[in-house]
Amino acid sequence: MSVPSGMMDPVTTIDLRESAESLLRELAGPGARLREDQWTAIEALVVQRRRALVVQRTGWGKSAVYFISAKLLRAAGRGPTVIVSPLLALMRNQVAAAQRAGVVAATINSGNVTEWDEIHAQVAGGEVDVLLVSPERLNNPDFRDSVLPKLAADAGLVVIDEAHCVSDWGHDFRPDYRRIRTLIADLGSGIPVLATTATANDRVVTDVAGQIGTDTLVLRGSLDRESLHMSVVRIEDAVTRTAWLSRRLHELPGSGIIYALTVAAAHDLADVLSSHGHRVAAYTGQTDPAEREMLEQALLGNEVKALVATSALGMGFDKPDLGFVVHLGAPSSPIAYYQQVGRAGRGTDNAQVVLLPGPEDRRIWSYFASVAFPREHVVREVLTALDRERPLSTTALEPLVELNRSRLEMVLKVLDVDGAVRRVRGGWLATGEPWVYDTERYERLSVAREAEQQAMIDYQSTSECRMTFLRRQLDDPSLDGRVCGRCDNCTGERTDTTVDATDLAAIRTRLDRPGIDLAPRKQWPTGMSKLGIPLSGKISGGAETGRVLGRLSDLGWGQRLRAVLDGPDAPVPDSVFDACVAVLRDWNWTRRPTAVLAMDSPTHPRLAADLAARLARVGRLRDLGVLPLRPDRRPVAAANSAHRVAALFDSWTPPDLTGLDGPVLLVDALTDTGWTLTLAAHTLRLAGAPAVLPFALATPS
Known part of the structure; x- marks a missing residue:
């Protein structure tokens, strides 16, 4: 031709x-x-x-x-x-x-x-x-x-x-x-x-x-989807939402996708649904690529009722007969929501789209917004650290700037596109080209993201046609005022939100199982000597494997732990303390702790100290009080591991450990990166502690 x-x-x-x-x-x-x-x-x-x-x-x-x-x-x-x-x-x-x-x-x-x-x-x-x-x-x-x-x-x-x-x-x-x-x-x-x-x-x-x-x-073209039947089901409690979904999942047509906002929630939900006889599996950004392909094929072949997925399963997944999309937690944008629900009903006449929003959604949106493009002075640090002749790898660059690995890689990619840096074999080079931080652009983006979040909240409460609402958000040029006639607002049909008490109790029991492992840090960040800190290589004399009561993103414990940590600093509630005791009782430690010590928490000092003191009484442990921070310690603000370790190094005055003959239970209210407990444990080991067992009420995810 x-x-x-x-x-x-x-x-x-x-x-x-x-x-x-x-x-x-x-x-x-x-x-x-x-x-x-x-x-x-x-x-x-x-x-x-x-x-x-x-x-x-x-x-x-x-x-x-x-x-x-x-x-x-x-x-x-x-x-x-x-x-x-x-x-x-x-x-x-x-x-x-x-x-x-x-x-x-x-x-x-x-x-x-x-x-x-x-x-x-x-x-x-x-x-x-x-x-x-x-x-x-x-x-x-x-x-x-x-x-x-x-x-x-x-x-x-x-x-x-x-x-x-x-x-x-x-x-x-x-x-x-x-x-x-x-x-x-x-x-x-x-x-x-x-x-x-x-x-x-x-x-x-x-x-x-x-x-x-x-x-x-x-x-x-028109963005209307004639097969989609959209509804919003409002249930405030996360466990009750889970129970509602578990009871009604078999009623949904064919097989589909259940979206969760976090990896932890996806795994929690998949576990609960599986325990109630549903054929489901978790699919997240942490799932091995080979397993992802296997799970996609299982969904394509209707071998599972649903994949419980994060946004990792989205663009490009093509199953024309996908019967439903359910969201346990709302995405932060109507546009992202439309993109995900658009997976359903391409080749069917009836596909169900259900949104189950929760009060915790905004916190999750806020977290993801916090890892957006950093401020100008941080980006300038990256440019200053780079050489024009000798390339630096991301690993070598990380201790020189106050950015964690993922944000550093994002900054380098943006600077590369802007011509300020160049990727070569062995790492990154500065080009010497002038670069301007576009403050106005990033502020516009921030305002736009906030508007999208508000629109997603408005979608949940709107009384107008839901498809019309989404099409307007996407500026659909063919929008003509006609309603879809299929969504819950158009039909007036409201979903029954009652939940069987027996189901709810069983699911709450499963989700309330307290305690997750807290893996110890095993390697000091590279390049610590450049920051004047004498730490390198494998961590010896650090913390043992620890335990955490629950994640803030958990379907079970998340809501209760958020209430404790978001409220005023106060003694630990009895129900939370009882759960901590259960975690300690089931802890398969090599040696039982003989003493307990509270971290000097900047945000929850009373909570951490009270928890440690009560554990000491119940467990008949030596109460070492609080591990005090030195008055001249450096502020800890960096997300970057190397800078965080540098700021935490030598930050505490260890207590008198004379006569201590067993491990120390080290108690904190919240642990995120794990470096605070790692450095505190390092301090205690240098002071003579035989071993350190970290324990925290919560971790973000």
Whole structure:
């Protein structure tokens, strides 16, 4: 097939459409027909070599546009199509879809490292029609310097899937995606670009279209989903919400996804539902990649009733007959919520969408907001620490700046895109280029995030059509005032929130099982000598494995522990103390503690001291009082492990441990990173404690 670079004559255009229709039938089945907007996009890419942004609801057929375009361009002698995809699940589904249409596809991602060299050779040899790459690969030094230039010059088409990730305003902005602007700028002449997403409001559309090109074709369709039946069920208590869901899960159609806001909540919920006979499994960002693929296949094959997932299961997971999406806890944005519920009902007439919000949601939103882009002086520290000649790895850079690993990596990626740093073999280099901290931009983003959170709260209490509410949040251009007629507000049907007392008691008993392990820190952070601290290597003479009563994100203990820690500093409540005693009674320690010592808590001194004193009386332990902080100690504000250890080093005055013949139970109200208990234990061991057993009421997650 020969395809000229200009506009085709009518006969040739008709032939091209017939070829496109034939490819669609191979891809989607014998009865499939191209939508008009699908053909418009294909024609723009293949015939006119234009740049296009397609914003269409999940299941509309965006992937068909780029696979058909890729095949037609390949038939015309053009180079391979490069698809930038954000998730492994998306890549797996897309490779399978491409094979159905006779498209030879390959993927380069973190899950197939051993195949990279072979795939590079196949691309160079013209054996691959479509290459899917993760955005992180775009700045891998070898890929960027050896493979990407040739692709940029010879690609038949460049596709940016889930393109809202490009935009600051998108609900799932990713710094790596900003590198796509550089890729697009380096493209050879006449190479078309397609960006696709299901979730973009006006701001995101304008931003993404502008980044693609000055004359971008924008195709936006209706975001209504005729199969979705949306409802909100308000139950304040987390355990009662869990019991309600457990009783009604079997009533939901087919198989589906239950979203939780945290990893801990996902595992708690999966455990409870499994114990009540439901076939479910937890799926989070901490799940091993191989297990993730197995779980996705189990859901696709209806081998499980549901996956209990965090947002790690989202973009790109394609199951047309997914029967329901339930949220135990509300996402912080209506746009993110729409994206997740859009997984359901693509190929069914009836899919249930249920939101079970909780009072703890705002705390979780606040936590995730706290790890946003840091303040200017912290970013300047990163630039100052970097050299222009000798690269520094992230590990080597970490002790030099007050950022933890994940935030440091995010800052480096943003600075890389902005041209202030460059990733090379061995780490990162400063470029010496001037860099300006865009204060106004970050303040605008903060205001926008707050508005999105308020909109999500408004969604929960609105009396208008819920689909209309969400479509308005996404600036749906086809919104015409008609209501969906399916949601709880349109039908007036309200869900019964009563819960069987026996079920509730059983679930509360299971969730109330107190105590989780607190793993000891085993290695001091690297580079402590640069901060003047004589600690390095393996931690010897530190803490033993400790215990925590519960997580603040737990479905069972979370709400009660938050109430204790959020309230005024006071003695430990009896119910909480009794649970602590139960944890200590079941603790499988090598040697029973003979003494107890409270941490000098800056926020809960009375709570920690009272808990330690009562444990001493009940357990007949030597009461060592409180481990006092030195008046001249350094303030501890850094999230970075190295700086936190430096600030905590030598911060306490140890008590007199003369005659101590057993381990010390070291008690605190809250532990987060574990470094405070680690350094305190180190101090006590140096003072003569035979062993230290940390115990805390709570940990964030």
